[in-house]
Amino acid sequence: MALTAQSSKPQQPARIKLFVSAHKPAAVPDGASIVPIQVGAANAPRLFEDMLHDDDGENISEKNPMYCELTAQYWAWKNADADYYGFCHYRRYFDFTELEHQQNDYGEIMDGYIDDLAIAEYGLDDYSIAREVNGWDVITSPLNDVRAFGGFANLKDHWDGDAHLHLKDLRHMYDILCARHPEYREDADAVLNGHKACFCNMFIMRKAIFNEYCEWLFPLLDEFTEEWDHSLADVQTLRTPGHLAERLLNIFIAHHQRVSGSEHGWRIKQLQCVHFTHPEPVGSLEPLDRNPRDVVPVIFAADDNYVPMLTTTIYSMLANANPERFYDVIVLERDISEQNKQNITQFLAEFPNAEIRFYDVSRAMAGYELTTSNAHISVETYYRFIIQDALPFYSKILYLDSDLVVNADIAELYDTPLGDCALGAVRDLDFLGNLNMKDGKRLEYVASKLHMKQPFDYFQAGVLVMNLDRMRDIHTVQEWLDIASQPGFIYNDQDILNMECEGDVTYLPYDWNVMHDCAGRVHGVFDFAPAAVYQAYLESRNHPKIVHYAGFDKPWKNPWCDFGPLYWSYARKTPFSLQTMAVLADVKRPKPAVHHERAIAEDSPIRKYADAIAPSGSKQRELLKVVARKLQGKK
Known part of the structure; x- marks a missing residue:
């Protein structure tokens, strides 16, 4: 009787907070569900007074160069209260419509400006967000096939294909995960040896799941960074923890679905991701303060x-x-x-x-x-x-x-x-x-x-x-x-x-x-x-x-x-x-220099043979480079 009476009451609308990470001025759709937050605020001036800052309250804002948008995720975990926690970027949002938009091989819909037309096109409003979120446990960006954008065999190959990311760091995180949570080894192997994953650290989760995920994720990242020598890392390599979190998210979801079985697994769906090439706010000039x-x-x-x-x-x-x-x-x-x-x-x-x-x-x-x-x-x-x-x-x-x-x-x-x-x-x-x-x-x-x-x-x-x-x-x-x-x-x-x-x-x-x-x-x-x-x-x-x-x-x-x-x-x-x-003098403006990858990498096993039969600078070496690039599908 009590259950029946309780179920007859109108449900309160879910409190959805979609945190939008930004480190530069950007146009943000207006809505109670959409919460802009400046990331890395501890390391930069407060540029946006009309938004949250990840250096308020309990935070890890100073880690933003390494953790990227995860500093917003940590802030929300420690300081915000909601029924659903979601995360987007200042230039990437979920598509909250029920329409299928054309996307590229990276699983992104490419568009220009965040304006009224775009807000209507992709449902960036409270009503559309609630319609697509309510009733689900986890929502992620599309599952991308790494074979489609670069011909990578699996996620490990995809990681290694980034010039700024090192396999030893991925292996180190794998070791930390398996030591802390040996029950995750099977899922880590399946994800990293697989060829599909969601990227960009974009997701929406129910509160309980989000808390569980953060309690699991951040200790892993903290242990990794404590042992990680990044004193000479370049700007992109410094972002390794953020990239690791992308893979860990997929492992976290895969593990729960495996151990829970089909009857008790989370209700999960993917929403398309729209990438705005011009997220900057509408420019405006003000009158000069003069007569x-x-x-x-x-x-x-x-x-x-x-x-x-x-x-x-x-x-x-x-x-x-x-x-x-x-x-x-x-x-x-x-x-x-x-x-x-x-x-x-x-x-x-x-x-x-x-x-x-x-x-x-x-x-x-x-x-x-x-x-x-x-x-x-x-x-x-x-x-x-x-x-x-x-x-x-x-x-x-x-x-x-x-x-x-x-x-x-x-x-x-x-x-x-x-x-x-x-x-x-x-x-x-x-x-x-x-x-x-x-x-x-x-x-x-x-x-x-x-x-x-x-x-x-x-x-x-x-x-x-x-x-x-x-x-x-x-x-x-x-x-x-x-x-x-x-x-x-x-x-x-x-x-x-x-x-x-x-x-x-x-x-x-x-x-x-x-x-x-x-x-x-x-x-x-x-x-x-x-x-x-x-x-x-x-x-x-x-x-x-x-x-x-x-x-x-x-x-x-x-x-x-x-x-x-x-x-x-x-x-x-x-x-x-x-x-x-x-x-x-009709001197043409030079085009920006483009860095070309080595046709034969420094650590390639054929390099020592190449050096012997085709010394650097020789015609044979140039011919060998051409052959190597063609074999790699490069020009």
Whole structure:
């Protein structure tokens, strides 16, 4: 009767805690079940105040270089209370849906960003987690077959295949396990001689099982590390205890299932693992803590290859800047190296009235197939379409291309009143000249593709004063990028801006965007433009405030180009001057060095014979290397 009455009561929902180990900033799905924890906090600054830290309470945080994510597991064991304990990484999560997602040979679903779409796609919410966890005893990541990713015969072979892991350490742990728990020998043999296992130390367990596992695991690891000479170990080898735990987890589960039998074994299942290649949080910039009236925001877009040119442009701008104004220089990018960012900021630190900031546009640009129609126009040119969302605290900014130099105080340009217009820009002499050509091709293009009523108002988009409030009214970022994804534009984003902003432009004096004479176009194209426009351009060449090296004839490729000496007067003062000269000399940027494994390993039993019949450095030796690599399936 009592049992019947008790069973009729509604069950309390299980308390599930899925601990997400992180050692760097990362986006974490929001949910009561998802608990982020900073690992290795004892050895690093507290970067994340809004999460747990593995150096609070009873902990082994200082062992993180060896134990990896296990320091979070130990912390949860000693300090947290739950019905289910689970563990993921900042970039690896379980897939809590009932869908089968495509995975690679390593048993991982590969995806990009941890965003709302991903959270829905993989059920990273409290409801989905509870649905997949409740009722099970143990959940692991997929059982991977080591024969599928590298052709390893078994788990011992797989361990030995890692250049940083040593078989003697695996054997030592095996000996410790068998000495402490001789009843586990059969299971250790079966797992290590087998070819399937779950990896990554990702699992979810009922409380009692989790406690049993931790009471069994950590004494094993502690005994191993106490006897282990790791004084000269490299960073990866130092992580050996974490790798050992991956194997021990499989042995622990195998043992229980064997001795319990089919009727009393744990209810176990595997969930797919999703690996996010970009787990970093959504980047955001904050307004500067300065009087907005003094700030001149200037936006650039560049990639890592364009760093020397970007730096030259920014340097020229700041060298002519008003010391009474402050310049917020923001670079939109997605692959500039941390070293180059540091080089840029350190060099430009000589200007106390400027701050250099970088904004990663990867997330905003994800999912768009954007291409350009000209070899000298890069996809970075589309980054300007995301400015209105990336900088919500600005109503007005300057946008400058990175293939120009500034010869005046850019604050004068920023102060140009736009009224209600979306943009301030200079008419494009090249385009206007083409409009007047007898073949009529450009006029036809404007009419059929751009649908402009006043084609001779077409502007050049390398120098823009942007009214962001008005730009937001015209289109959302998604709408701008959707238009940009359409094919058939000659000048890509510039055509789109002209098409969508026609009649919404304040036209600037030509000296703010003096295009240089690329391939003689001043007297072969520009002079076809309306006479008044052409004369104004010629006059602006005498006092250029900005010289724009638009087109293929760049001063870092041809120092004799129009206004070339002016460019080099700035470029030679930057820390990237030698790189710029290397581009000039057509010296290709070297690819990162790749370490190749020895074709014949140092401890190979055939090495002594190889040394005898094919001495190192001989032609015979090189031939033997080729044969050895082919036998190993290597190139």
